[in-house]
Amino acid sequence: MTYDLVVIGSGPGGYVCAIRAAQLGMKVAVVEKMKTLGGTCLNIGCIPSKALLYASEMFDEAAHGLAPLGVVVSPPKLDLPGMMKHKDVTVAANVNGVAYLFKKNKIDWVSGEGRIAAPGRVTVKGAEGKESTLETKAIVIATGSDVARLPGVQIDEKTVISSTGALSLASPPKKLIVVGAGVIGLELGSVWRRLGSEVVVVEFLDHVLTGMDSEVARFMQRTLEKQGFAFHLGHKLAKVEATGAGVKATIEPAAGGEAKTLDADVVLVAVGRRPFTEGLGLEALGVKTERGQVVVDAHFATNVPGIYAIGDVIRGPMLAHKAEDEGVAVAELLAGQAGHVNYGAIPAVVYTSPEVASVGKTEEELKAEGVAYVVGKFPFTANGRARAMRHTDGFVKILADAATDRVLGGHIVGFGAGEMIHEIVVLMEFGGSSEDLARTCHAHPTMSEAVKEAALAVAKRAIHI
Numbered sequence: 001m002t003y004d005l006v007v008i009g010s011g012p013g014g015y016v017c018a019i020r021a022a023q024l025g026m027k028v029a030v031v032e033k034m035k036t037l038g039g040t041c042l043n044i045g046c047i048p049s050k051a052l053l054y055a056s057e058m059f060d061e062a063a064h065g066l067a068p069l070g071v072v073v074s075p076p077k078l079d080l081p082g083m084m085k086h087k088d089v090t091v092a093a094n095v096n097g098v099a100y101l102f103k104k105n106k107i108d109w110v111s112g113e114g115r116i117a118a119p120g121r122v123t124v125k126g127a128e129g130k131e132s133t134l135e136t137k138a139i140v141i142a143t144g145s146d147v148a149r150l151p152g153v154q155i156d157e158k159t160v161i162s163s164t165g166a167l168s169l170a171s172p173p174k175k176l177i178v179v180g181a182g183v184i185g186l187e188l189g190s191v192w193r194r195l196g197s198e199v200v201v202v203e204f205l206d207h208v209l210t211g212m213d214s215e216v217a218r219f220m221q222r223t224l225e226k227q228g229f230a231f232h233l234g235h236k237l238a239k240v241e242a243t244g245a246g247v248k249a250t251i252e253p254a255a256g257g258e259a260k261t262l263d264a265d266v267v268l269v270a271v272g273r274r275p276f277t278e279g280l281g282l283e284a285l286g287v288k289t290e291r292g293q294v295v296v297d298a299h300f301a302t303n304v305p306g307i308y309a310i311g312d313v314i315r316g317p318m319l320a321h322k323a324e325d326e327g328v329a330v331a332e333l334l335a336g337q338a339g340h341v342n343y344g345a346i347p348a349v350v351y352t353s354p355e356v357a358s359v360g361k362t363e364e365e366l367k368a369e370g371v372a373y374v375v376g377k378f379p380f381t382a383n384g385r386a387r388a389m390r391h392t393d394g395f396v397k398i399l400a401d402a403a404t405d406r407v408l409g410g411h412i413v414g415f416g417a418g419e420m421i422h423e424i425v426v427l428m429e430f431g432g433s434s435e436d437l438a439r440t441c442h443a444h445p446t447m448s449e450a451v452k453e454a455a456l457a458v459a460k461r462a463i464h465i
């Protein structure tokens with residue numbers, strides 16, 4: 001049998017691509033080397049981290065957030081195995097859900113490691129070394145990414161861990177050093193800080209959350225410091241040595257200067273992720289890569305006819321929903337439709353407390369591009385629902401084009417920011433203006449009223465401030 005499409009990798013890019021292609025009438029197989037479907041995101045990324053973030057937030061809330069609401073409980077006790085079980089059950093429900101969707105859409109899951117022998121031919125090495133060959137009209141590479149490592153720093157997943165190890169520590173380390181103040185470092189640092197660890201973050205750059213609007217990043221740094229995080233910004237990890245009791249980390253100023261040593265029980269290396277293409281045979285095929293990324297054109301085609309790539313393995317933000325949208329787009333393009341991804345309206349969320357969510361341009365980007373813009377801002381301290389829930393930390397910031405009023409960016413720090421951002425995303429998809437948003441009726445009392453007020457603030461007519 002010849003498949004219409006063979007997808008290599010079953011992460012959010014690969015599995016969504018397969019389902020959309022099957023919906024469009026294609027005969028599809030997905031090759032996956034992990035024991036379960038769903039890739040990094042469902043197994044060791046988005047889903048387990050969010051299960052632990054939610055559970056640890058509830059633990060923290062029970063300890064500190066309920067008494068001011070007049071709810072008196074005994075100090076909560078941590079049942080870490082119970083929390084890990086919640087994470088495992090959540091992961092299982094999600095990965096089994098993908099297996100169900102594959103059956104429903106008659107997609108073949110071929111278990112093993114895929115290699116592209118030639119355009120139109122994928123060989124799969126199964127668990128017992130048994131090799132099979134799949135013939136296909138098109139191949140989509142969706143092999144995702146892997147943890148980025150630091151030279152000379154060995155990850156043993158015990159005392160020097162990656163994000164994967166940080167999702168299943170047996171007990172909260174007394175002291176945790178997080179290397180990297182990006183999304184993953186701050187999220188997983190938050191989990192263990194809430195569960196009792198002292199968390200020290202070492203970051204090469206002079207700010208946290210690179211790529212986010214700098215006002216948002218500064219706000220989050222201050223907020224996390226209030227929560228007990230300590231930051232060594234402008235520092236790099238030089239070496240980690242095992243001591244009997246834990247680890248000794250040597251850090252140096254990024255700009256050069258005197259080294260310091262920090263003792264800790266565990267070091268979490270969270271310096272990013274790198275595209276994963278090992279074992280695919282790309283070099284032999286002549287598939288072009290750049291800095292490890294598979295190079296694709298606007299239609300996700302590589303330079304070799306019949307071979308496409310999507311998700312973390314290509315350019316763009318390493319986000320699950322970006323991979324999913326690319327999966328849909330490439331399936332539609334293969335079916336002769338006009339699949340498309342609007343890279344200007346991809347939201348990004350940091351699931352700290354409060355959450356951070358953003359879409360479109362930051363102020364720094366607009367300045368660099370020389371675009372004249374107007375800022376509309378509204379703080380949650382002036383929002384009735386936020387007060388009622390004692391979630392007044394944060395603000396909404398809308399950036400609109402000074403000449404046309406078209407919304408160019410939206411940034412929210414606040415409780416539920418990751419949900420609230422989507423009205424700005426939809427607005428931007430439709431090329432909407434701040435006035436469109438400001439004239440849209442918002443239910444009262446909701447946190448989302450702050451989004452409307454920020455849009456009103458663009459024209460200096462916010463009501464509640």
Ligand SMILES: Cc1cc2nc3c(=O)[nH]c(=O)nc-3n(C[C@H](O)[C@H](O)[C@H](O)COP(=O)(O)OP(=O)(O)OC[C@H]3O[C@@H](n4cnc5c(N)ncnc54)[C@H](O)[C@@H]3O)c2cc1C
Pocket residue numbers: 008009010011012013014031032033034038039040041042044045046047049112113114115142143144145163164184276278279280310311312313318319320321322323
């Ligand atoms: C701790 C953590 C938290 C995260 N949280 C979020 C979040 O909240 N929101 C968000 O948007 N993103 C998050 N991400 C990022 C997100 O997981 C990725 O952007 C997303 O998984 C990329 O999807 P993908 O389909 O490109 O690749 P992946 O999900 O990495 O899947 C690739 C799959 O390909 C398989 N594979 C690789 N090579 C082969 C081969 N030769 N043969 C067969 N199979 C192969 C792999 O086993 C894997 O299953 C997080 C990541 C981490 C690590």
